[in-house]
Amino acid sequence: MLVSDKVRSPCVSVCALDANDVCIGCHRSGDEIMRWTQMTNDERRDVLKKVAERERGSLL
Template sequence: MKVRDKVRSPCVSVCALDANDICIGCQRSGDEILRWSTMTEDERREVLKNVAEREKQFQI
């Protein structure tokens, strides 16, 4: 796999979970954060889709 094909973590080093277990920095759930390092690239892409949806919900 080429480096450019790897899905990078959305972490922005602002790590705090809200009341819904969603990180206020990267919008991943606690479970998604814990499992990130063992996920396949396809699973990571799915998480990023979920992150994008969460970001849309909280835009002002």
């Protein structure tokens, strides 16, 4: 697999976990951040769906 084929990280270089262990920058959990490089593209897409939900929830 080419590097360009991998699902890219949502990291925005604002790295700080909140009280719920979720990054305030990319909205991934600490566990998701640690496992990102070992995940398949399908797993990464699942995380990105959760990230979108968390981001929407944080805007309310």
